Amino acid sequence: MNKLYLYKYGLTLLLLFFSFTLFAQKNVFTGKVVDERNLPLPGASILIKETNQSAISDKDGAFQIQNPNLKTLTLSISFVGYDAIEKVIRANQPLTVSLNPNARSLSDVVVVGYGTVKKSDLTGAVATISSKDLNPGPITNPLQQLAGKAAGVNVTQTGSEPGTAPSVRIRGITSLIGGNDPLVVVDGVQGNMDLLGQVPPSEIESVDVLKDASATAIYGSRGAPGVIIVTTKKNKAGTSSIEYTTNNSVDVIPRKLKELNADEWKQQAQLYSVPASTDHGANTDWYDLLTRTGFTQNHTLAFGGGANGFNYRASLAAILQNGTVIHSNYKNYIGRIQATQKALGDNLTLTMNLNSGINDANYSPTGIGRASFTSNLISNAYVARPTDPVYNADGSYYTDPNVFQYINPLAVANTVVNETKVDNLFGSLRADLKLFKGLTAGWFGSWRKVDGNSGYYLPVASTVQTAIDNQGIANINNYHNDEKLMDLSLNYKEDFGDHHVDAIAVYEEQGQTYNGNFAQAKGFVNDIATFNALQLGDLSKVTPGDITSYKNDRHLVSFLGRVNYSYLGRYLFTASFRRDGSSVFGANHKWGNFPSASVAWRIDQEPFMKDQEIFSNLKLRGGYGVTGNQQGLSPQSSLQLVGSAGVTYFGGSPISNFVVSQNANPDLRWETRKQTNIGIDFGFLKNRLNGTIDAYTATTSNLLFNYTVPQPPYPYPSIAANVGSILNKGLELTLSYQLIKTTNTLLTIGGNASLLKNKVLNLSGSINGVPLNTNYVSWGPTGVVTNAYLIKGQPIGTFYILQHSGKDAANAETVVDQNKDGIIDQGNQSPDRVIEGSAIPKYTYAFTPTFSYKNFDASMVWRGSGGNKIYNTLRSNLSYFENLGKANVLESAVPLGIYTSQYASDQWLESGAFLRWENISFGYRIKTERIKYISSLRVSLTGSNLLVITKYSGIDPELAADGGTSSGVDNGIYPRTRTFSIGLNVVLK
Amino acid sequence: MKKIITSILILCLGTQSCKKVNENVYDKYPAADFYASAKGADVALANVYSQIAGNWGVGYAGADNCWYDLNTMSSDEQVIPHRNTGDWQLDFAQLYLRQWLPSATIVGNTWTWLYKSVYTANLAVDQLQQSKADASKIAEAKVLRAFFYYLLIDDFGSVPFYTDNNITVDKIPQSSRAEVFNFIVKELTENVDLLSETKGGTYYGRFNKWAGYALLAKVYLNAEVYTGTAKWNECLAACNKIATAGYTLHPGAANAASPLGYQYYELFGDRCPDDETILAIYVTENIISRNIYALRSVNGPNGVAMFGFSGWNGTIVPHNFYNTFADNDIRKKQFLVGPQPGGVTYTLDVNSLDNPGAGPTEGIRDVKFYPVPPQDGSGESNDFPIYRYADILLMQAECNVRLGNAGAAKPFVDQVRQRAGLAALAANPTLNDVYNERGVELSWEGHRRQDMIRFNTFLLAHDFAPAVPSFRLLFPIPTSALNANTSLKQNPGY
Structure with missing residues (x-):
């Protein structure tokens, strides 16, 4: 420190000396401020140390300073979001100053609901990921950019089917009935997760994840599962640029299940006396036939410009994927334009966003095949015998009539048409008007329309039994979603001495309308028209359910307000309140209140901390808030309605049948989540070590669920009601340490970890004084054995399961008779079951080092989770030798030698822990100073999903962990790919 | 500041907003209005019949995993074995071997289906009464309800009993088998005469007066099993009512156009013939019910x-x-x-x-139900006879034998035998003759378990199935029902 001062003052003295010795003359200092990509930074502030004067860079990033006395000046140059830099400039020697974006600047602005705050003033738990920290590589959905990047934000990608988005859970499972998907807000437009698919990944400026209730309560009834706020790139004021970004990858299947080949199958068939008639003499690798090398391309062309009070950015993005399963592909084109205009003496700001996208997907067929293997087509490749030929002698696809519901997987892949096209359009307009000092009025409106249509054709040639029975099945499905939002706001921001106040009041209305139709025809003479001409089908084959349509809507009306108050910049207080009315609730409970409050104390700003140098940042935070969930509940759930129920025979002819569709519940209401969060943000050693720790506890009460009701008198054994409660507790840690920090080199090691404890507190209670006894509710896909349950006092998705004990003389599996009554009861509450873990991970972690040296940079993500179990249904189905006559089995089944089993035992329950090398990326910024038209050029190489360390025997341990009913069960997934990609980013002058 | 602004906003927008959160319904009908119309009354009644039609896990017969499988696989006439090719779950073999547990899926499905049916029947009775529908329609709904309660006591013994849907579970007693029996008898005797006498036509697949009497006869036939007191005379009286309606046995003659070469099999074909059929389930594959x-x-x-x-x-x-x-x-x-x-x-x-x-x-x-079109890989369109005249004849025979009038019983048995190409009995029928004839004539029609219990053969050993203790005469109340209503008492032995 002292040395530096000495140097500075020494230098100054020296300069003074020179200036006195030489006669005073007009010295001109010119320079230019650019960003890390050599783009001009207009508006950068330049402080002249010697004179305390300041200057601002112009629209080209240029500045000019005149000083009669000095030959050299020391400039301190700063720009929001960039590390400030000091440079010495000599007169008449133009200087280009390149600023680097700062890692985690305390002055960063964090987007919270209905506004922004400085990161240093934040009182809630919010994770901010800026564009440079997002995962690189062949990204097809913005969520993939977040995997491993924020503690408590668990992104799960199940398989790599083109066009399928990952799921995300923020701080665990908050609801059982649905509505665990966070609210997505893209530049103010609110929507469900599918809204993210509408954002070009390369056009994201930053993502803010609101985690705790004090942050999310401002979104009230939609805030319970957390909020993901996406801010897209905007043109920097006063600049113009053209930018092209691309990423192209080769996608391969890193791991496949080891099954018997034809020779091994024959050997085992002989051993188990499988009739020779089941051996059809071929040698077929079905998996190989159904898979290929995939390709993913991502292109974005963006340009923007602006002048005084006007600014725009437009972009066109294309995401093109060819999947690793044949015939599966996906195309997503997104065009967007954003414009800002100021008027009324800069008092009125208009910002308009328009975004239009076209999705075009061919999905690999699902729900096809023999009863136990209906999850997807690729799993049918595992089932097919290796000794079955692909084709008959006449060239048609081979089938075996002796096997019930036999399908030829290649025939399905080649002949089934499964297209989905979705058109997305959303637009918004924001108007902000400064009324007088500190007071701004705002209007915001957004409208989003989604028009989807899918066509499906299952021809006779597919070998699927229902297709053969019906001579081909074709259907089309159209749906239209219409989501509108309008709000009016008043914002007041003012400093009164040491007091700072930032308050906002908002009135908001939302309307969502959903309608659609479905039509199906069967019995086609040939396959030429596929689903394009339903009238070509045999209309006498129309059955109930072949023609349907629907329409429903949902309205939300909200009043909300928030006050941020700070005193002396170190005592921070935030309170918010929201009152929501929603149409989906029962007549008695339309309205709900969602308050929150949080406080923070910036200890490092206290006078008594002035003289210490250990802490460069230290802040304590604490907050409490109430949020709701209504999005998980379908409209009309509270009413007793009469709906269609097919056809019945009455009065001598078939007539339309109607039923009372559900139990009415006028008391249906908000599911409320109360969350308390305490956190600490710290920085040591001049912020070389930064970190955040958060601890929270959240209880969802009035838990919406389909509770068990006694039958009689209820016509259905369950009713949607608010009775139980669940608890989530967790601890989150984020750390980053700049291990090496020199002028040219920066090595940061960072990571995050979170612990999550989840418990079903209660599922029983009463409705209208009638006791409900809900417990041991099967928590799995209907009709599939998963052994996962909701049990009071246990985590969601607890495995309650029979214990494998071996096999008997006939090689039939045996299980432990826990209560020793001689009977193995497989019922839900059987005393023969034991608790063996849960489907939901208890911990997740990520390690995210980054490195840069001059123009070279590298980054890596490792992430993992564990403490969960997976029920490997696929493995159990591929392990019984009694199936050998009609199917293949796994190599791992041979040593087990189980012929048959009447149980779904823990033999197939496995640990779901894994550590994945998510990606590694290398980038190099090529020097472009001498290239006439290029201001920046960066190339990168990325490898993704390079390694998975796990004991799990299935194809990939990352299965749906979303708390939905298929959590923790492996019915076979679309292959998860390993990708190698090359990326390019060019900015033209 | 905030409060003031908020209050202003509330004043401006509040009144309007409240209306905005009312629910709009576009694609369904509100229940209250719907049933008040005359058409609504028919719909309410038709909906009760739709419960009887079989489909996956529900219904009387036609599909699987519900009442039919429970009451046939537990007898000696049919079973689905687990196959050594890995096909078929053990549920059916366990029924046949009389190893069922209270947690068995088929037991639970049957209970769920029957009580949903009772609810639907209660709803229809209520809706029809409120809309002042025709007395015959109200009677029809009440007879349907009695039908479901009869099936309930036949399988489960003492069961929860209620007739008004507007009730909470604590007000629904578990009534003894005899109490429910008395209700059924009372409800039927009060209502069957109000039913239509039309056979077939608009009453095909519905409870006309004769189907009502057939049900009453069935209830009396098993009265001894249900209550300990036999009602053979009452059964006979009910059967005699049906005899006056002009039913005859459908011919059994060889006919190349008929399934399996005999007209007899038309009884199990596309449409159960009106000459013999008293009550049937109408089936059109994939549209109404199915027959698998x-x-x-x-x-x-x-x-x-x-x-x-x-x-x-x-x-x-x-x-x-x-x-x-x-x-x-x-x-x-x-x-x-x-x-x-x-x-x-x-x-x-x-x-x-x-x-x-x-x-x-x-x-x-x-292939008694030799498939008739429309059909596909998930079923065919054969209608399913619930009650037919051959059954009534054999019930008359049985009552007569049991009442000591074996001579009077003989013509009834002989009619059935001769239609099937057999000679008349050489001697007056014994109870065993009637039992065997019932087994042969009514196989796979859902009567076997009840008959075996009444003839005391149910607990005995037969192919693969060892003898079992008497508690197996009743099915257990499903675990799910016991859990949801803790005041229910499980049948002894389970």
Whole structure:
């Protein structure tokens, strides 16, 4: 420190000396401020140390300073979001100053609901990921950019089917009935997760994840599962640029299940006396036939410009994927334009966003095949015998009539048409008007329309039994979603001495309308028209359910307000309140209140901390808030309605049948989540070590669920009601340490970890004084054995399961008779079951080092989770030798030698822990100073999903962990790919 | 500041907003208005009948995993063995071996279906009364309700009893089998005479007066089992009412156009003939109900060869039950044994029902419900007879034998035998003759378990199934029902 001062003052003295010795003359200092990509930074502030004067860079990033006395000046140059830099400039020697974006600047602005705050003033738990920290590589959905990047934000990608988005859970499972998907807000437009698919990944400026209730309560009834706020790139004021970004990858299947080949199958068939008639003499690798090398391309062309009070950015993005399963592909084109205009003496700001996208997907067929293997087509490749030929002698696809519901997987892949096209359009307009000092009025409106249509054709040639029975099945499905939002706001921001106040009041209305139709025809003479001409089908084959349509809507009306108050910049207080009315609730409970409050104390700003140098940042935070969930509940759930129920025979002819569709519940209401969060943000050693720790506890009460009701008198054994409660507790840690920090080199090691404890507190209670006894509710896909349950006092998705004990003389599996009554009861509450873990991970972690040296940079993500179990249904189905006559089995089944089993035992329950090398990326910024038209050029190489360390025997341990009913069960997934990609980013002058 | 602004906003927008959160319904009907119309009344009644139609896991008969499987697989007439090819779960073999547990899926499905049906019937009674519908329609709904309660006490014994849907569970007592029996008898005797006397036509598939009496006769026939007190005379009286309605046995003559070569099988064909059928379930595959019983029995290539759709290779007929059919009995044509079209040979016996299971082509198959179109791989369109005149004749025979009038019983039995191509009995029928004739005539029609219990053969051993203790005469109340209503008492022995 002292040395530096000495140097500075020494230098100054020296300069003074020179200036006195030489006669005073007009010295001109010119320079230019650019960003890390050599783009001009207009508006950068330049402080002249010697004179305390300041200057601002112009629209080209240029500045000019005149000083009669000095030959050299020391400039301190700063720009929001960039590390400030000091440079010495000599007169008449133009200087280009390149600023680097700062890692985690305390002055960063964090987007919270209905506004922004400085990161240093934040009182809630919010994770901010800026564009440079997002995962690189062949990204097809913005969520993939977040995997491993924020503690408590668990992104799960199940398989790599083109066009399928990952799921995300923020701080665990908050609801059982649905509505665990966070609210997505893209530049103010609110929507469900599918809204993210509408954002070009390369056009994201930053993502803010609101985690705790004090942050999310401002979104009230939609805030319970957390909020993901996406801010897209905007043109920097006063600049113009053209930018092209691309990423192209080769996608391969890193791991496949080891099954018997034809020779091994024959050997085992002989051993188990499988009739020779089941051996059809071929040698077929079905998996190989159904898979290929995939390709993913991502292109974005963006340009923007602006002048005084006007600014725009437009972009066109294309995401093109060819999947690793044949015939599966996906195309997503997104065009967007954003414009800002100021008027009324800069008092009125208009910002308009328009975004239009076209999705075009061919999905690999699902729900096809023999009863136990209906999850997807690729799993049918595992089932097919290796000794079955692909084709008959006449060239048609081979089938075996002796096997019930036999399908030829290649025939399905080649002949089934499964297209989905979705058109997305959303637009918004924001108007902000400064009324007088500190007071701004705002209007915001957004409208989003989604028009989807899918066509499906299952021809006779597919070998699927229902297709053969019906001579081909074709259907089309159209749906239209219409989501509108309008709000009016008043914002007041003012400093009164040491007091700072930032308050906002908002009135908001939302309307969502959903309608659609479905039509199906069967019995086609040939396959030429596929689903394009339903009238070509045999209309006498129309059955109930072949023609349907629907329409429903949902309205939300909200009043909300928030006050941020700070005193002396170190005592921070935030309170918010929201009152929501929603149409989906029962007549008695339309309205709900969602308050929150949080406080923070910036200890490092206290006078008594002035003289210490250990802490460069230290802040304590604490907050409490109430949020709701209504999005998980379908409209009309509270009413007793009469709906269609097919056809019945009455009065001598078939007539339309109607039923009372559900139990009415006028008391249906908000599911409320109360969350308390305490956190600490710290920085040591001049912020070389930064970190955040958060601890929270959240209880969802009035838990919406389909509770068990006694039958009689209820016509259905369950009713949607608010009775139980669940608890989530967790601890989150984020750390980053700049291990090496020199002028040219920066090595940061960072990571995050979170612990999550989840418990079903209660599922029983009463409705209208009638006791409900809900417990041991099967928590799995209907009709599939998963052994996962909701049990009071246990985590969601607890495995309650029979214990494998071996096999008997006939090689039939045996299980432990826990209560020793001689009977193995497989019922839900059987005393023969034991608790063996849960489907939901208890911990997740990520390690995210980054490195840069001059123009070279590298980054890596490792992430993992564990403490969960997976029920490997696929493995159990591929392990019984009694199936050998009609199917293949796994190599791992041979040593087990189980012929048959009447149980779904823990033999197939496995640990779901894994550590994945998510990606590694290398980038190099090529020097472009001498290239006439290029201001920046960066190339990168990325490898993704390079390694998975796990004991799990299935194809990939990352299965749906979303708390939905298929959590923790492996019915076979679309292959998860390993990708190698090359990326390019060019900015033209 | 904030408060003021908020208050202003509330004032401006509040009144308007409240309306905005009311629910709009576009694609369904509000229940209250719907049933008040005359058409609504028919719909309410039709909906009760729609409960009887069989579909996956629900209904009286036609599909699987509900009442029909529970009451036939637990007898000696049919079973689906687990196959050593890994096909078929053990649920059916466990029913046949009388090893069912309170957690068994089929037990639970039957309970759920029956109580949903009772609810629907209660709703129809209520809606019809409120809309002042025709007395015959109200009576019809009440008879339907009695039908479901009869099925409930037959399977489960003492059951929760209620007739008004607007009630909470604590107000629903578990009534004794005798109490519910008395309710059924009272409800039927009060209402059957109000029912229409029309046979077939607009009353096909509905409770007309004769179907009402057939139900009453069934209830009386089993009165001794339900209450300990026999009601043979009352049963006979109810049967005699039906006899006045002009029902006859459908001809049994050979006819190449009929399924399996005999007119007899038209009883189980596309439409149950009005001459003999008293109550039937109307079936059109994939539209109203379905009938899977032939398809479920035969194997894949055999099904394709015989009627163009792959069979499921499921149900077999136990060898000893098959043996109760005489070789010259046209009713034996329903069975498939030995070489069959499609290159399949069915054996008489199966080696194992559960572990390791039966071989793929083992066991006798049954195509009594020889498929009629429209059909596909998930069922056919054969209607299903619930009550038919042959059953009534055999009930008359049984009552007479039990009342000591074996002579009076003989013509009834002989009629049924002669229609099937058999000679009249040489001597007056014994109870065993009636029992055997019932088994042969009414096989696979859902009567066997009840008959076996009434004739005291249910607990005895038969092919593969060892003798079992008497608590197996009732099914257990399903675990799910006990859990949801803790005041329910499980049947003894479970």
